[in-house]
Amino acid sequence: MQPPFDILPALLRGVWVTLELTFAAACLAFVISFVVGFGRMSKHLPLKILAAAYTEFFRGTSLLVQLFWVYFVLPLLHVNLTALQSGILILGLHFGAYGSEVVRSAMMAIAVGQTEAGIVLNMKRSQIRWRIILPQAFMIMIPTFGNNLIELLKATALVSLITLKDLMFQGTMIQNTTMRTTETFGLVLMIYFCLAYPLTLGVRWIERRITVGRA
Amino acid sequence: MWDWSFTIAILPELLKALKITLSATVVAYFLACVLGLLIAMVKRTTWKLVVYAVSGVVEFIRSTPILAQLYFVFYVFPKFGLTLTPFVAGVLTIGVHYSTYLSEVYRAGIDAVPVGQWEAASVLNFSRARIWLTIIIPQAIPPIVPVLGNYLIALLKETPLLSAITLVEVLETAKIIGDNSFRYLEPITLVGLIFLVLSYLLSLLVQQIHAKLS
Amino acid sequence: MEKQNDAVKGRPIVRYHKIAKVFGDQQVLTDIDLDIFPGEKVALIGPSGSGKTTLGRLLVTLERPTSGTIEVNGELLWHKSVNGQLLPADEKHLRRVRGQIGLVFQQFNLFPHMSILQNVMEAPVHVLGMSKGEAKEQATAMLNKVGLGHKLESYPRQLSGGQQQRVAIARALVMRPKVMVFDEVTSALDPEMVGEVLAVLKEIAAEGNMTMLLITHEMAFAREVADRVIFMDGKIVEQGSPNDIFVNPQNPRTNAFLSRFRQA
Numbered sequence A: 001m002q003p004p005f006d007i008l009p010a011l012l013r014g015v016w017v018t019l020e021l022t023f024a025a026a027c028l029a030f031v032i033s034f035v036v037g038f039g040r041m042s043k044h045l046p047l048k049i050l051a052a053a054y055t056e057f058f059r060g061t062s063l064l065v066q067l068f069w070v071y072f073v074l075p076l077l078h079v080n081l082t083a084l085q086s087g088i089l090i091l092g093l094h095f096g097a098y099g100s101e102v103v104r105s106a107m108m109a110i111a112v113g114q115t116e117a118g119i120v121l122n123m124k125r126s127q128i129r130w131r132i133i134l135p136q137a138f139m140i141m142i143p144t145f146g147n148n149l150i151e152l153l154k155a156t157a158l159v160s161l162i163t164l165k166d167l168m169f170q171g172t173m174i175q176n177t178t179m180r181t182t183e184t185f186g187l188v189l190m191i192y193f194c195l196a197y198p199l200t201l202g203v204r205w206i207e208r209r210i211t212v213g214r215a
Numbered sequence B: 001m002w003d004w005s006f007t008i009a010i011l012p013e014l015l016k017a018l019k020i021t022l023s024a025t026v027v028a029y030f031l032a033c034v035l036g037l038l039i040a041m042v043k044r045t046t047w048k049l050v051v052y053a054v055s056g057v058v059e060f061i062r063s064t065p066i067l068a069q070l071y072f073v074f075y076v077f078p079k080f081g082l083t084l085t086p087f088v089a090g091v092l093t094i095g096v097h098y099s100t101y102l103s104e105v106y107r108a109g110i111d112a113v114p115v116g117q118w119e120a121a122s123v124l125n126f127s128r129a130r131i132w133l134t135i136i137i138p139q140a141i142p143p144i145v146p147v148l149g150n151y152l153i154a155l156l157k158e159t160p161l162l163s164a165i166t167l168v169e170v171l172e173t174a175k176i177i178g179d180n181s182f183r184y185l186e187p188i189t190l191v192g193l194i195f196l197v198l199s200y201l202l203s204l205l206v207q208q209i210h211a212k213l214s
Numbered sequence C: 001m002e003k004q005n006d007a008v009k010g011r012p013i014v015r016y017h018k019i020a021k022v023f024g025d026q027q028v029l030t031d032i033d034l035d036i037f038p039g040e041k042v043a044l045i046g047p048s049g050s051g052k053t054t055l056g057r058l059l060v061t062l063e064r065p066t067s068g069t070i071e072v073n074g075e076l077l078w079h080k081s082v083n084g085q086l087l088p089a090d091e092k093h094l095r096r097v098r099g100q101i102g103l104v105f106q107q108f109n110l111f112p113h114m115s116i117l118q119n120v121m122e123a124p125v126h127v128l129g130m131s132k133g134e135a136k137e138q139a140t141a142m143l144n145k146v147g148l149g150h151k152l153e154s155y156p157r158q159l160s161g162g163q164q165q166r167v168a169i170a171r172a173l174v175m176r177p178k179v180m181v182f183d184e185v186t187s188a189l190d191p192e193m194v195g196e197v198l199a200v201l202k203e204i205a206a207e208g209n210m211t212m213l214l215i216t217h218e219m220a221f222a223r224e225v226a227d228r229v230i231f232m233d234g235k236i237v238e239q240g241s242p243n244d245i246f247v248n249p250q251n252p253r254t255n256a257f258l259s260r261f262r263q264a
C-alpha cells in the first residue's frame, strides 16, 4: 500500500481491540445501570445509600485516575488484572454510574398515573415496575444510552495510557517508530470519526422514530 | 498498608500541582463558554456555507476522542510551524472540544426564548448585536446555568488527560511520586479523593448560583 | 323518579367510619361516616377541592387515611385486627381487600405501550392468573360491551378521549370488582364525547348488581342514575334521594352549589 495507507493494517489491529473493549464495557455498564439505578429507587435505605455512593464515587473521580488506580495500585494489593480486564472493568463501572442516573430519571419521568393505574388493577409493585414503568421508561433511555455509548467509545482511547493496545496505542507506537506524525495521528482521528459518527447518526434516527411514535 | 506520614509528606506537592489542574480547568472552560456561544450564534445565521462548515467541524470534534485530538494538536501542529506548550495545547484542545458540547446547551437556551422577544426587539429597531447582547443572551443563560455548571465539573475531570502530553498536573505528579517511591497507593488514591472533593464543591457552587439566579 | 333508600338492605359493602384526611396542614376530609350498600348507586357531588377524589382514592389505597377506618365487605381495609388491636395492614392484606374495588380515573391512565386488548388483558392474566385465551375472551367481550370491539389492536394514542375512557372502564370491569369508583370520568373529555361515556355508565348501572360510587359534575346524569346523592364539602353536608337533593335541598350550601348548575 502507498503511504500513508501502509500503516492502516497496524491501526486496524488496534481498532479491533477498541471495538472489543467498547462492546464488553457497554454490556457491563448496561447491567450496572439497571442494578444501581433500581438500587437508588429502592425502599431499603442501606441499599439506596450504597447505590448513591457508588454513583457519586464513579462520577466524582476522574476516569483516568480510576484507570491508573486499577493499573498501578491493585497489583500492590495482589489483584492482578490484565490491561484488557482493567479497561473493561473501569469503563463498565464508570459508565454504569452515569447509566444508573439515566435509568433512574427515566423511570421517574413516567407519570404517576401509570403507577396508580397499576395499583388500582391490583398489580404487585414489581409487576408495575417491570411491566408498566420500565417498557415506557426504556424508550426514554434509548437516546441517552446511545449518546453514552458514543462517549464510551471515545473514552476507550484512555486505555492506551495503561498499555492496552487499542487504536490510540497503535497510533502512538507507529508515530514513535516511524516519526510520520501527521499521517498517523490524522488517520487515527479519521478512524475514530468513522467509528463514532455512524453511532451518532443512528442515535438521531432512533430519536426521530421515537418522537414520531409518541406524537 | 496505608502510610499516613507518607501521605502527609506528599500532600503539599500534590496540592501545588493542583494549581496547574485548576488553572487549566478555568482557562479551558472560559474558552469553551465563549466559543460555544459563538458557535451557537453562528449556527443561527443565514450564511448557509458558514453554517455547514461550522456544523461539520463540530460533528468531527464531537465524534473523536480528546486524547487523539491532544496528540494531534501537540505533535502535529509544530510540523506546520505552530509549536504550543503542553498547557496551551491542552486548554486549547479541551476548550474547543467542550465548546461543541456547550454550543448545544446554548442552542437549547436560545430556543427557549420566546419568538416574541426577537420580534419586539426588531420592532424597536435594535441592531442585531444589540438584540443578542441585551435581549436574548440575558434570557437564554439563567435557565441553562445548571447544565453549564455540570460541564464545568465534567471538564475538570478531563484534565488528567493532559498528562499524556507531558503536562505535570496533579495526576502526573502522583505518578512521578509513585515512580520514585514505588508507592502508588497513597498518591493516586489522594488524587481520586481530591477530584471527588472538588466535584462536590463545584456542584454546591453551581447549586448556589442557580438558586441566586432563579 | 322515586327510588327508595330502604330498597337496599343488609350489610354495607363499603363503610367509612370517622375518616379524616390531612395533607400537610390542610384538613381535606373531616369526620366522614358513610355506608354504601351492595348494588347501590351513590353520586358524590360538591365544589372543586371538596375532597371527592380523595374519598374515592382512599378506597383503592391510593391515599392513606389520617384517622378512622374503612371496611370493605365487613373487612378492614387499612388495618388488621390482631388480638383485638388494630395494626397497619401489610401489602398482602391491602391487595386482597383492594381486589374487590375498581376505579376509573378522570385522566384514563391507559398504558400507552400496550394495545387496547393488552390493556384490558393485562390484569386478568397477571393479577388473577387467568390463562391468556380466557383473558382474551373476557377482554374482548368487555370491549364489545363498551362498543370498542373493532379497535382491539389499536393503541391508546390512536383513540379519541371518549374511546380511551371507555377502554379504561372495560379494563376496570374485567376484574369483576364488587364496587366501582368513577372519578369524574367525563371531565377531561370534549363535550361531544361525554354522551358516549355516560351511556356506558348508564348501561352498567341498569344491570343493577354493581355497587357504584359516582363522583360527578353531571347533575342530570346523577339525578337519573343515582339511588342516593351526597353533597360534600370536606365533610358530608347533606344526603338523600335525588329528589330530596335536587328539588328540595335542606342546606343553604347545597342550594348555593346547585343553583350554579340550574343557571347553566
Ligand SMILES: Nc1ncnc2c1ncn2[C@@H]1O[C@H](COP(=O)(O)OP(=O)(O)OP(=O)(O)O)[C@@H](O)[C@H]1O
Residues within 6 Å of the ligand: C023, C024, C028, C046, C047, C048, C049, C050, C051, C052, C053, C054, C055, C184
Ligand atoms: N396529594 C396531595 N397533596 C396535597 N394536597 C392534596 C393532595 N391531593 C389532594 N390535595 C388537596 O386536597 C383537596 C381536595 O382535593 P380533591 O382532589 O379530593 O378534591 P375534589 O373534590 O376531587 O376536587 P375536583 O372537583 O376539583 O376534582 C384539594 O385542596 C387538593 O389541593
Ligand SMILES: [Mg+2]
Residues within 6 Å of the ligand: C052, C053, C054, C183, C184
Ligand atoms: Mg376530583
